[in-house]
Amino acid sequence: MTSEVDAVGRLPEEWREAMQRLGEKPFRAEQVFRWIHERGVLDPDQMTDLGKPLRERLKADGFAPPAKVAEVHAAADGTRKLVLELAHGARVECVIIPMTDLADDADASAAPEDDEEDAAEATEKTRITLCVSTQYGCAMGCVFCASGQAGLQRGLTASEIVSQVLVSKRYLQPNEELKNLVFMGMGEPLHHYDETARAIRLLTHPLARGMSPRRITVSTVGLVPGIARLGADFGGKVGLAVSLHAPNDDIRDRIMPMNRKFPIVELMRALREYPLPMRRRITIEYTLMDHVNDGEAEARELVTLLRGLRVKVNLIPMNPISASELKAPSGARVAAFQRVLSEAGLSCFVRTRRGDEVSAACGQLAIADDLVRKKRERDALRESNKP
Numbered sequence: 385m386t387s388e389v390d391a392v393g394r395l396p397e398e399w400r401e402a403m404q405r406l407g408e409k410p411f412r413a414e415q416v417f418r419w420i421h422e423r424g425v426l427d428p429d430q431m432t433d434l435g436k437p438l439r440e441r442l443k444a445d446g447f448a449p450p451a452k453v454a455e456v457h458a459a460a461d462g463t464r465k466l467v468l469e470l471a472h473g474a475r476v477e478c479v480i481i482p483m484t485d486l487a488d489d490a491d492a493s494a495a496p497e498d499d500e501e502d503a504a505e506a507t508e509k510t511r512i513t514l515c516v517s518t519q520y521g522c523a524m525g526c527v528f529c530a531s532g533q534a535g536l537q538r539g540l541t542a543s544e545i546v547s548q549v550l551v552s553k554r555y556l557q558p559n560e561e562l563k564n565l566v567f568m569g570m571g572e573p574l575h576h577y578d579e580t581a582r583a584i585r586l587l588t589h590p591l592a593r594g595m596s597p598r599r600i601t602v603s604t605v606g607l608v609p610g611i612a613r614l615g616a617d618f619g620g621k622v623g624l625a626v627s628l629h630a631p632n633d634d635i636r637d638r639i640m641p642m643n644r645k646f647p648i649v650e651l652m653r654a655l656r657e658y659p660l661p662m663r664r665r666i667t668i669e670y671t672l673m674d675h676v677n678d679g680e681a682e683a684r685e686l687v688t689l690l691r692g693l694r695v696k697v698n699l700i701p702m703n704p705i706s707a708s709e710l711k712a713p714s715g716a717r718v719a720a721f722q723r724v725l726s727e728a729g730l731s732c733f734v735r736t737r738r739g740d741e742v743s744a745a746c747g748q749l750a751i752a753d754d755l756v757r758k759k760r761e762r763d764a765l766r767e768s769n770k771p
């Protein structure tokens with residue numbers, strides 16, 4: 385490969401340089417960029433308006449599709465999970481989620497400026513949210529999360545992140561439309577900022593009629609410098625979701641190691657400073673764990689903590705993972721927690737589980753669980769080899 389950035393990860397200006405190197409006219413750059421990012425064509429042979437010599441040169445330049453679909457699983461509720469194989473043995477899952485449940489409707493209404501646009505479109509289309517990964521494994525170490533327990537294997541390139549979207553689009557039904565993209569799969573997007581930001585630039589590029597940044601949500605454990613960077617680089621247009629999961633440092637330190645580095649006061653300051661557009665809200669994710677963070681006292685503390693912030697709260701009863709004994713609270717405890725928030729006027733939804741049977745619900749991504757098992761086997765082996 386002659387360029388540091390691989391073909392699918394190149395921005396138009398980088399394509400212009402690449403074309404110059406290949407002795408081609410600059411307008412070819414735009415053509416190739418649109419083939420990839422507007423039409424999702426990742427094979428130069430299918431770029432029919434390019435001459436054969438250029439197609440051959442692109443292939444010789446190292447143009448290869450960054451992801452291969454290894455498995456497709458469909459759940460009865462319409463959720464589909466694709467397992468993609470990437471370079472160097474990395475595997476990630478992308479989850480295609482039809483938006484039909486209450487919480488999703490509520491999410492949509494939280495962004496009223498989108499509604500006019502939606503009304504103008506064919507209303508029968510099923511809106512799809514796509515969940516993508518930014519890393520293979522994760523370095524953040526959250527105790528309730530399978531990826532966190534697996535540890536970081538490697539970050540994905542922008543090209544691998546974007547490919548998850550391009551490939552998933554091929555699995556949409558004609559009546560489905562990709563509406564929202566959430567960076568809520570494996571990994572911590574803000575711990576892998578450069579490739580994440582590049583992926584967002586590629587996905588939103590006007591040249592390929594990319595999606596609006598408002599339809600993209602980046603979910604983070606709360607890496608304060610990363611939140612500031614994201615806000616500055618995209619002017620607050622990219623949606624922000626924060627995995628809070630606790631109303632105080634005491635609890636949060638125990639379940640999310642990153643909190644010791646960026647405690648709640650600093651995180652709250654970063655959220656207040658995020659240049660959120662009018663009428664938009666930050667999503668607060670709160671995974672409920674039985675008798676860990678789910679008491680009414682914690683709910684009241686959460687209300688106080690979030691006062692004055694433009695937020696909506698997503699409550700997620702924890703999905704069980706093999707690496708942890710922690711579990712979801714009873715329905716009654718979930719309801720009691722939610723009642724405290726709602727009565728205090730916080731907009732708050734319990735996220736219903738989607739695609740449980742294909743193991744696509746957050747935090748229990750099967751691949752992450754698999755990584756945990758392998759890690760345990762390695763650790764056990766090391767232990768048994770000790771003198």
Ligand code: SAH
Nearest residue numbers: 529571572603604605627669702703746747
């Ligand atoms: N690193 C990012 C994005 C990946 S996780 C982040 O932490 O936000 C996406 C969401 O799933 C996060 O809110 C995460 O805390 C949550 N999650 C992880 N494991 C879970 C589990 N076992 N049950 C429920 N939610 C979980």
